[in-house]
Amino acid sequence: MDYLTVIQILDSALRLATPLLLTCLAGLFSERAGVVDIGLEAKLLAAAFLSGAVAHTTGSIWIGLGAGVAGSLAFSMLHGLASITFKGDQLISGVALNFLAAGLTVVIGQAWFKLGGRTPSLTPDERFSSWEPSFTEAMSHIPVIGPAADELIAGHTVLTYIALAAVPLSWWVLFRTRFGLRLRAVGENPSAVDTAGVSVVALRYAALVIAGVLCGLAGTYLASLAAGFVKDMSAGRGYIALAALIFAKWRPWYALYATLLFGLLEAIGNRYQSISVGDFVIPVQFMQALPYILTVIILAGFVGKAIPPRAGGQPYVKER
Amino acid sequence: MSFTKSLLGAAAALALTSGAALADPAIIFDLGGKFDKSFNEAAYNGAERWAAETGGTYRDLELQSDAQREQALRRFAENGFNPIVMTGFLWPTALETVAKDFPDTKFVVVDAVVDLPNVRSIIFSEHEGSYLVGIAAAYASEGDTVSFVGGMDVPLISKFACGYAQGFKSVKPEGKVIVNMTGTTPAAWNDPVKGGELTRAQIAEGSEVVFAAAGGTGLGVLQTAADEGVLSIGVDSNQNYLQPGSVLTSMVKRVDNAVYDSFAAGMDVPTGLEIWGVANGGVGAAMDEYNAELVSDEMKAALEDAEAKIISGEIMVHDYTTDDSCPAF
16 A cells, blocks of 8 residues: 555545534534434435535526525424424434435425436536645645645545534534533533523524534535435435544544544545455455444443433423 | 115226226336436336337336335236336245236236246346446556446346456456445445545546446446546446446446337237347447447447357356356456
8 A cells, every 4th residue: 555545545535524524513513402413314415405406407506505505404493393392302303304305305306307306417517626726736746745735635625624624613612602601501401501591492493503504515515526416315424423423422623533534434445345364355344334343342442431411312391 | 785786886897997998018117216317217218118109008106115016016917907017126026926816917027037927037138238348448448457336235236347347358358357336235326425436446546447337326436437537337228428428338238128028019928038138139338429439440349249259159258146256356
């Protein structure tokens, strides 16, 4: 394995980690506020579908991005309505939304485009182009640093950089602002927040709005990368992001590391589907299961106890 | 009492007339739906062609879940449709039950084998068609590396990969064929993002032509290949038009002909097992205006030569599903 291969794998890892990171941060905001969000998958699908459909129709990925975020927000608000306003079970609401998104995207897609739930392929103008600044190109002939800069720093779409920027931003919002303090308090002890005269419901809705926007970005990223929507294209990324969230102990920086690790493992699995060690060939199934196996091992042995927000999963009912 | 009787009588009369009037054919599409740009859509096109040419009508149904198979099939048979065509390799269990209950109805199953006197089973020699596109890949590449992206890791997909590798190595014996599968669950059919990543990894390893046999995932493969400026090969339906100038050819399975032929034969459809290969035009490499510039005369000649040799039996392409191994890997 030479240096360039390593760079290429890291590059691929970053691309694969981007949607996971955005989704994971979405889950982080939501769960920190005490709303368990199984429906991340639904938001990804809704956003991917709407951004693909609207970008094709209008010819602009930016309008598509807006539509994707709006679709994801709509699902987020539905989740809020069921689980905050009507105090329903958050898990059930999330699962229901997942089914709804999986079916609705295909049905509407079929009605609009008659392509079996697929959206038409997006042309280069209708997708995010990758950022190719002149300084990395100039650097590319420098040994060691050059290729790394050219592959890793440049060559990604704007959403990757937004995702990376969202990590310190999330940390700052959650741990250095009054809003963040209250948000975390709502997830730990909502009655204390209520006693202080701050609206629990409003804070939880605010968290879901942030989650909706982040998932909208992630879904649009998928549609832009694959140049269109295909049914069920999120392929379980919403659930993997949830796993990464536990892995990350509900902390933004750890979320970055966890999703990068998942991206890296998937990239390695893609590059080396079967590795032969002497006479023994490690089967591809093992490589594909590796992210999950490692999750269990690292979670059990290295991360320590992952303690979720205390009020997570419980609708807040005021005392009478 | 008399009212009930007349109702029953009316119902019986209705059943009789509908039974007599309906000898229309019917088709049931597998999961994935009739607009999948691939396998089921080919079947749909065959049915539409029959309807347009004969002015006949037919009934169709898209399965929504595995549990509907037997029920849907039985309802079509009870309503007197004949013949009833179904596509996909998951049909045998349901069909074996229903076909025995309706001995006078003819059934046609594409991509699976059911050994009953009133069933026509049509399977395709995908390995032969893949062999041909493997040759095309060898002529289109300057170096000696090409690759394959499969959907779910099942023997049928390895059959494609194995035929492709054999065809490529018949031209470049020292060449390398990178074979990747997207996953081991049905989600692997619909993950274009992962398909794209696999394609990038293969290109990084030197692949110049990527053959995708991966359903919806394949769309991501063709897209990434076009983005990165390498050639790709489509599957099942003719997918040359999806990325004009980048798709070298498509390994087509003439599912449309299988459906058209069965519909046209009507109730006299022949039964038994049929294998559609290169010899009877069942599989092949698609040529049209979208890939005309990519196909050299040399490549065309090599393909025609290989076709002739497969038909004459001079070339025997190994079928992966017979022994779960491939000499060319």
